[in-house]
Amino acid sequence: MSFSFNLPVNLLFGAGCINEIGKRVGTFGKKALIVTGWGSTKKTGLLDRVSGLLAAEGLESQVYDQVKPNPTVPQVYEGVKALKDFEADFVLGVGGGSIMDAAKCIAFMGKNDGGLMDYVYGRKVSSEAFPVVLVPTTCGTGSEGNGFAVVTDPETGDKKSLRGTMIVAKLSIIDPELMTTMPRGVLAEVGFDVLCHCMEAFLSAAAIPVSDMYALTGIELVRESLLSLYTGKGGPAEWEKLSWASTLGGMSIGIAGLTAPHALEHPASGLRNLTHGRGLAALTVPVIERSIAAAPARFAEISRRLGGWNEKDCVVQVQELLAGLDLDIGLGSQGVKAEDVDWMAENAFKVSAAGIANNPVKFSLEEIKSIYHSAL
Ligand SMILES: [Zn+2]
Known part of the structure; x- marks a missing residue:
């Protein structure tokens, strides 16, 4: 038997652990770009709750909420613009698999030039990315536990993963209570x-x-x-x-x-x-x-x-x-x-x-x- 094993993700797990987010993310900086979807995190009040928990610890946040299911390259670029305009220090993805994957891609492209699909296909390589924090609200993709981010190029129809340890979350907050609102x-x-x-x-x-x-x-x-x-x-x-x-x-x-x-x-x-x-x-x-x-x-x-x-x-x-x-x-x-x-x-x-x-x-x-x- 021989193998190598490297999975540098810090998991915080347990009912109610979302309440610790403000105290846990301060090491990544003072300004968070929150990546989320159009609807559910707003309807359930989670988005306001997270913003409030960050503010209570003196952290600023801004929301990018234009991610749709099966996130696309143009949505990632929009998110990168939001990240740069806000001069965020880290990216906080709050939502399901599409949201978490988009957050990873935004954190990655915030530090890198050129086209995202060049990195997806390995034509270009980089180990740079903004720190990523993930809060899953669906128990599905497991994106909070790996270095994959699936993205679709609408020009070609290609749906493929960006991969690498640079987009493994620095912290994933897995609170089972947040999953209970799933349809x-x-x-x-x-x-x-x-x-x-x-x-x-x-x-x-x-x-x-x-x-x-x-x-x-x-x-x-x-x-x-x-x-x-x-x-x-x-x-x-x-x-x-x-x-x-x-x-x-x-x-x-x-x-x-x-x-x-x-x-x-x-x-x-x-x-x-x-x-x-x-x-x-x-x-x-x-x-x-x-x-x-x-x-x-x-x-x-x-x-x-x-x-x-x-x-x-x-x-x-x-x-x-x-x-x-x-x-x-x-x-x-x-x-x-x-x-x-x-x-x-x-x-x-x-x-x-x-x-x-x-x-x-x-x-x-x-x-x-x-x-x-x-x-x-
Ligand atoms: Zn899957």
Whole structure:
């Protein structure tokens, strides 16, 4: 066994821990650009609460609230302008995965010249970024626990991650109480995304013992919390479990990377702007069905953690969860068309080459087209 492991993220976890934000972020400077979305953090009062907690410690803040789901390069540049106009010292992302990823990109481009996609594709490299602080309000992407930031280039439809330790949050404040305001449909989608992160990290060719521990614990925690929260039975203990599973999922993919479900989802949502969790719901089963034979012991382990017996009932376990979450859906009902398949398959090799290479079965272009057709 040999591996390297470096994940320099400072996690603050626990119900009510948001109240410590003012005291915790002073080391990053006096002025925070708060990156958030249009609606929910304002409606729930969280944005005002965070601003107040910062002000109580003598910190100034300004809000950039133009980030939409599947954040784009132009939105990042707008945020960079806000950062520079305000002369902020650090970036504070308050929201779901799109918000956190946008906050990371804004912090990065605030320190770097040229085009963001040049860095995404590795044509340019930099280790410079403003400090990032993250406050997740959905338990899904796990962006608070890794150095990934997914961004979409609207000119090409390419949806791909900026990656590196420079955008790992200097502090992530994970307060399960903040997740409880999520609409039920969003909970289903982000919760399934958590499971995908954990399963894919565990199945990845780049998995190491540390990522396996995170991923398997995450799978168990999803099983113990997601459906009961979705059906209204769960309470604070389940919110805590799902929130921790989300962060563990983010950390596990930060180490081990992703495999084919995510590799195939990004082209679909890059092209048709469907939500990430719904795209994964359509693609995960067709990918698993074609991957089990290459890693039966790993699929058996996943199946057992989900309540099954062996690799043969892994698909059933995932299908039952999807049905329970009202996510037994295809890509077709979300706007993806059969004529999109060729573009998506080719784009998957462009934007997600690592995810395809990490999958237990290394799918060919034709096999990926076949998976997309099955998922329609
Ligand atoms: Zn994901």
